[in-house]
Amino acid sequence: xxxxxxxxxxxxxxxxxxxxxxxxxxxxxxxxxxxxxxxxxxxxxxxxxxxxxxxxxxxxxxxxxxxxxxxxxxxxxxxxxxxxxxxxxxxxxxxxxxxxxxxxxxxxxxxx
Numbered sequence: 818x819x820x821x822x823x824x825x826x827x828x829x830x831x832x833x834x835x836x837x838x839x840x841x842x843x844x845x846x847x848x849x850x851x852x853x854x855x856x857x858x859x860x861x862x863x864x865x866x867x868x869x870x871x872x873x874x875x876x877x878x879x880x881x882x883x884x885x886x887x888x889x890x891x892x893x894x895x896x897x898x899x900x901x902x903x904x905x906x907x908x909x910x911x912x913x914x915x916x917x918x919x920x921x922x923x924x925x926x927x928x929x
Contacts, residue, residue, distance in 0.1 A: 818866060822858065822862050822866065823862075825858060826855050826858050826862070829854050829858070830851075830852065832848070832851050833849070833850075833851030833852035833855060835848070836848030836851065837849065837852070840918055840919050841918060842907040842910065842911070843907070843917065845919065846900065849900070849903065850896070850900055853892065853896040853900075856892065857889045857892050857896075860885050860888050860892065861885055861886070861889045862885075864882040864884065864885030864886065865881060865882065867881045872886060
């Protein structure tokens, strides 16, 4: 189980980094989303993976730490809001300039 989760975190991180290095805004947004998924899984795994364990002490024989679950829930809400803001900024940039390239050289010409 731990190897599968570690592989999933590594794969999501690799895909997120690859997409963030693209020159278009939509793949960058998807890359940030994949990276946030990887961080959420990492935070969730930091609370030890336990099956059939309640996050309440005394409810069962074994319990799990509720703090990583609360952190992941908060991170999901924040990443959803930030994805919405970044998407709106990307749409505004596309409507202003007419393309969605990410260039640092400063020219606003359309691709040929």
